[in-house]
Amino acid sequence: AERGPVVLAAASLQESLTEAADAWAARGHPKPVLSFAASSALARQVIAGAPADLFLSADEEWMDAVAKAGLLRAGTRTTLLGNRLVLIAPAASKLRLTPARGFPIGRALGAGRLALADPAAVPAGKYAKAALTHLGVWQAVASKVAPAENVRAAMALVERGAAPLGIVYATDAKASRAVRIVGTFPAASHPPIRYPVAVLKASRHRDAAGFRAFLLSKPGRAIFARHGFSAP
Amino acid sequence: MLSAEEWGIVALSLKVGGIAVLATLPLAFALAWLLARRSFPGRVLLDGLVHLPLVLPPVVTGWLLLIAFGPFGPAGRWLESWFGVSLMFRWTGAALAAAIMALPLMVRAMRLSIEGIDRRLEGAARTLGAGRWHCFWTISLPLALPGVLAALVLGFARSIGEFGATITFVSNIPGETRTLPLAIYSALQVPGAEAMVTRLALLSVALSLGALVLSEWLVRRTHGGRRLRGD
Amino acid sequence: MLSAEEWGIVALSLKVGGIAVLATLPLAFALAWLLARRSFPGRVLLDGLVHLPLVLPPVVTGWLLLIAFGPFGPAGRWLESWFGVSLMFRWTGAALAAAIMALPLMVRAMRLSIEGIDRRLEGAARTLGAGRWHCFWTISLPLALPGVLAALVLGFARSIGEFGATITFVSNIPGETRTLPLAIYSALQVPGAEAMVTRLALLSVALSLGALVLSEWLVRRTHGGRRLRGD
Amino acid sequence: MAIDIDVEKRLGDRLIAARFSAGPGLTALFGPSGVGKTSILNMVAGLLRPDRGHIRIGARALFGDGIDLPPEARRIGYVFQDGRLFPHRRVRANLVYGHDLTDPAKRWMSLDEAVDFLGIGDLLGRWPASLSGGEAQRVAIGRALLRGPDCLLMDEPLSSLDAARRGDIMAVIERIRDELKLPILYVSHDRAEVDRLATSVIALDT
Amino acid sequence: MAIDIDVEKRLGDRLIAARFSAGPGLTALFGPSGVGKTSILNMVAGLLRPDRGHIRIGARALFGDGIDLPPEARRIGYVFQDGRLFPHRRVRANLVYGHDLTDPAKRWMSLDEAVDFLGIGDLLGRWPASLSGGEAQRVAIGRALLRGPDCLLMDEPLSSLDAARRGDIMAVIERIRDELKLPILYVSHDRAEVDRLATSVIALDT
């Protein structure tokens, strides 16, 4: 069978994008080749000249880096998805807490730690830090943060009871049975969470633009919505 | 028992790991030999260089490989223009990453064995008419065999487990670079896929146990008879 | 030259790596001894178990550690209730992760050396009045020294480079678990922080080169004199 | 003290069997190469386990009837056919290895004495790997004697020594035999040596 | 063919110096333990590099005047004082190691012949580690002879053999000396051996 376009996508898109690719293939197109990894790793590969067709980043910053290197096909960059940030606790936890200005998260943590994706590096962590800062509680938790490698690892810390609370994407929390969503952060408390998509300049595959269009189409977006992503 | 996809992943892992280790073996042996037998200026530096992939986080090694062997990198450009070969997104790139990560382990194991060779035996072989090379093949190498086998086992196990450098260098392409650890990583990204993770992890374990059993059998075959007698 | 923060990271890496390796050494030696000297049912299985951290992607090892040593895990609960100790988010947890990752390398190196011991020398020591233990300390262990030193170097280098299991198990907490590779990882996630990455990577390299030079010096000190003579 | 040996041991496809009682003094084991002399000494030393039989020195049972003393408890001094110096210890440390492990009251030779009659004073600081064949052999003799054993096993201890040195050492062995009355099992192919030293000779045959 | 040796070599704090010409036949090197006999053989074999001097066999220069032939080019057969059988090859493979490397026209003994007079027919399938001292010694002799060398170096080759075996092997050495007219350098401490075999005797002294 003919190879489909090579799509480099943030690891958190794994389930939804795989489903979307299957749907696209079901329409008679060659199945896209999907490579999931951290956005940073994928962006670096593009910058190093990797012959890929599409790039789906978990944040704007790495897409910017690729754009700055002049490797995006002009006019193809758009925002594909949005997401929400939620506060989670182990499934058995009885904790009640609503993320709002000055909410008592520090007290709720007690001696425990707050699991986040690394706020210095990973997008989900940066959003979480922004939200907590906006709500005026960052100072209270800054010293109690457990920065994990990525959102999934942060969630694993909560799943395993190593941390009583964590902040992850709504999509992740929704998929796990071992955690409970304690509350959702107000959308205004952090910069909008956006997953940009773009066709790469190196792309030679005739389907690249078509697959991108499919993802942005109504049936495409419906798949992502089913996995908990919001429209941008 | 295994799905076609899982078979594919196992086959790819075996190919990548096997070729990485076998292709590295001669270089690793040469390095081990150099480090064990010769003293030259820069010896410690070479030793340090060999250990580098062990010391650096694998992601950094992958990144360095990407810089060097990516299509824009010097080595990558050279490979492309002279041989028309690109390692990007290819299993050959995964094998290169695995080989580099396995190198320090392989060199150390063989070096230990080479240092343990009784050099008087080499002298004896020379007086019997063996030139340097013949002596090497018939005496030194067989005497270093325990180290070579240990190197194969360690290197293969390390290759089978290699993740960080691979995903950073050649990404996570199904059928090309998605070896077992990358498949496990992918499964780990899906909440609730613990069963899948466990399954794949057990596959890794089975592969390396197989390699172990094979190596033990080889050791016994080649060494069984020449145990020292019980006095 | 280095910022206070960088010094802190280096010091932490040294502490974690050093303690991991030294604390693992006796266990690793015991395992190497068992595998080299005894045959018992389940020997190959034990061998496989020892190799496990090499074969599994580090993240999986970290994940298994989390399951076992997390507050919900059996080992974690036991440690907590009996000793009031938790490894979660502590440098001790990072040391445990590093130790487990270093174990297979250390065991193999020492096993090679133990297998190379001329057992007739142990017999000679016994006839001279040495009991099993005295013989072990004065003959077997010193004769296995090259392997022990190789194990220390390999284990230390591996510990200094350990990333995946550590960050998964005890996350990336400044001053507690943010060792060099974790700091490098954080820097790698930020576009344009390549200079920082390079700086930290060079620090890792310097650390392990230091360990190498030290070990070479030790080898020379203990072995220099007993080279075979040149015939 | 007498040595009483009755052992059997299968080695590969060879069966080593020996049965003899040697009175006090030096018993020479004599026999063609490969007949099993070294094997017998190894069994007495506790390094090779007989398939059946017993080994007694004087009143002490070393092996047999459920007894199997470990080598270190047999209080023997063994000069190996192949030297077996510890390569990681200098000559001096090799010499005193057993000496230091022995109750001072049981020692019957001092380091200085041994060094003196073996003529190895210059070698004390050397590594075994740098010794000549005869030098290594002398160090091995010294090491076994300094252990102050109750019984000596010597496997061709003089084979690569020159006549003068050989004479000196034989004189010491005679003294040990006569003054200390140690039982000695002695393997040699040299008629002259055996004639001079042996109280009794056991001829082994296949 | 004559052997012409004039060498000096510092080993640690010892200076080994030797200067002699040995005519054809068997030249016995005689001297106390540690005087440097093995070192001289090693220099002739090319395993130890003299600090200065020359070594010639007949018209061939092995060492000196810018020449330093590698051991494999010296065409010598060396029976080492310490056996040095290859532990990873069975007895048979040890025996034929040099044989196989030698031009058939230059060989002067067949495997069967060697096995026969050395009495090692039973041992061909064995690993060296399981051999007795004398058995290993005989295999080492066979290995050196089968290489078909132009010159023999023998370092106490008979030290752990019984009288009968020793006689057999001496007969063969005599034949090699007389029929093949090979120059032989022979180290021994045994007067009888030297008296029987030696064409000339070099006494070494410190």
Ligand SMILES: Nc1ncnc2c1ncn2[C@@H]1O[C@H](COP(=O)(O)OP(=O)(O)OP(=O)(O)O)[C@@H](O)[C@H]1O
């Ligand atoms: N593992 C083994 N397998 C087969 N045969 C063996 C083994 N170990 C020893 N033998 C044989 O047992 C016999 C006795 O060996 P031993 O070393 O006791 O002889 P020895 O009388 O000391 O001879 P030598 O005078 O040559 O030293 C030898 O023929 C030897 O080859």
Ligand SMILES: Nc1ncnc2c1ncn2[C@@H]1O[C@H](COP(=O)(O)OP(=O)(O)OP(=O)(O)O)[C@@H](O)[C@H]1O
């Ligand atoms: N590396 C070294 N350092 C110091 N001395 C050495 C070294 N190597 C050899 N020697 C000494 O050189 C001398 C000559 O050794 P060699 O083996 O040639 O003696 P030999 O005549 O063969 O003695 P033997 O009859 O005991 O075998 C010995 O005294 C030995 O200790």
Ligand SMILES: [Mg+2]
């Ligand atoms: Mg013997």
Ligand SMILES: [Mg+2]
């Ligand atoms: Mg000598």
